[in-house]
Amino acid sequence: MSASTVTLDDIVAAHRQMRERNPLVQCLTNTVSVQFVANALLAAGAAPAMVDNPEEAAGFAGIADAVLVNLGTPTAAQVESSRLASAAAREAGKPWVLDPVGAGGLPWRTQVAVELLANHPSVIRANASEVMGLAGARGASRGVDSSARAADSVDAARSLLDRAEIVAASGDVDHVVGQGSLVKLGGGSALLQRVTATGCALGALTAAYCSISPNALIGAVAAHAHVAVASEIAARSTSRPGSFAAAFLDGLDTVDESLLRELVRLDTA
Numbered sequence: 001m002s003a004s005t006v007t008l009d010d011i012v013a014a015h016r017q018m019r020e021r022n023p024l025v026q027c028l029t030n031t032v033s034v035q036f037v038a039n040a041l042l043a044a045g046a047a048p049a050m051v052d053n054p055e056e057a058a059g060f061a062g063i064a065d066a067v068l069v070n071l072g073t074p075t076a077a078q079v080e081s082s083r084l085a086s087a088a089a090r091e092a093g094k095p096w097v098l099d100p101v102g103a104g105g106l107p108w109r110t111q112v113a114v115e116l117l118a119n120h121p122s123v124i125r126a127n128a129s130e131v132m133g134l135a136g137a138r139g140a141s142r143g144v145d146s147s148a149r150a151a152d153s154v155d156a157a158r159s160l161l162d163r164a165e166i167v168a169a170s171g172d173v174d175h176v177v178g179q180g181s182l183v184k185l186g187g188g189s190a191l192l193q194r195v196t197a198t199g200c201a202l203g204a205l206t207a208a209y210c211s212i213s214p215n216a217l218i219g220a221v222a223a224h225a226h227v228a229v230a231s232e233i234a235a236r237s238t239s240r241p242g243s244f245a246a247a248f249l250d251g252l253d254t255v256d257e258s259l260l261r262e263l264v265r266l267d268t269a
């Protein structure tokens with residue numbers, strides 16, 4: 001099914017734009033992930049700025065090319081910043097991405113995430129359990145890791161499309177869902193699950209890609225493709241999580257047009 005769809009050429013073009021335009025991404029992200037997310041953006045060709053205090057969050061959303069709101073370790077101040085930055089991004093017509101870490105399993109942050117949907121994110125980027133938890137469906141996990149398959153979260157993802165343009169559910173096969181479209185991406189490496197904050201990095205890249213892509217569907221798919229290919233390259237050199245983390249950052253930098261054309265597993269059927 002594909003009212004609008006994505007081709008390999010779209011992904012290659014988005015990657016070229018990423019390298020040419022070096023988009024600035026404002027990140028309000030969790031304390032576990034800050035440095036890894038910043039390094040992942042730099043390796044992929046974007047520029048990070050972790051501006052997450054309530055005094056500066058809204059103003060900077062008007063300067064940045066895109067905003068990431070990640071609820072992994074939410075404090076009252078960061079939640080306030082998230083409300084301000086997401087509202088300012090919407091007002092300025094900038095893409096913003098919501099990563100509702102732990103949604104479903106933790107009621108307070110789930111409520112915060114649901115309230116943030118009033119500011120209509122370009123993309124909800126989450127693992128399959130979080131997509132289900134945010135939608136109020138069964139399948140939520142106890143913590144921040146998924147206990148569901150992305151294929152099983154597609155109905156929940158669709159139910160969120162009244163409040164988000166795209167819902168991207170990650171897993172062994174990523175499922176990117178929009179109005180009238182479903183794009184599946186295979187490949188990647190299971191080692192991504194053994195390093196914390198790889199999903200957070202994917203959320204930041206999704207924000208970056210949305211700012212330089214013709215639409216949020218292409219932006220979300222291009223980000224997932226970039227991460228999948230980078231992880232495959234990284235897994236060629238190691239099977240251990242510590243060295244994989246470094247190799248993955250190198251992989252984000254190494255990805256180029258020919259690797260995308262060789263390794264992206266796109267299914268738009």
Ligand SMILES: Nc1ncnc2c1ncn2[C@@H]1O[C@H](COP(=O)(O)OP(=O)(O)O)[C@@H](O)[C@H]1O
Pocket residue numbers: 126127128144145146170171172173174187188189190191192193197198199200202224227228
């Ligand atoms: N079993 C798997 N095989 C390959 N890639 C995976 C697998 N599980 C997750 N991934 C990838 O890991 C990255 C993070 O996804 P995920 O672990 O679902 O999110 P989070 O880290 O937010 O829980 C995504 O790029 C996803 O495609």
Ligand SMILES: Cc1ncsc1CCOP(=O)(O)O
Pocket residue numbers: 030032033072073101144145195196197198199200201
């Ligand atoms: C371990 C942990 N605890 C709170 S946020 C966080 C990081 C989650 O990272 P990811 O969602 O990318 O796995």
Ligand SMILES: [Mg+2]
Pocket residue numbers: 099101126127144199200
């Ligand atoms: Mg996550």
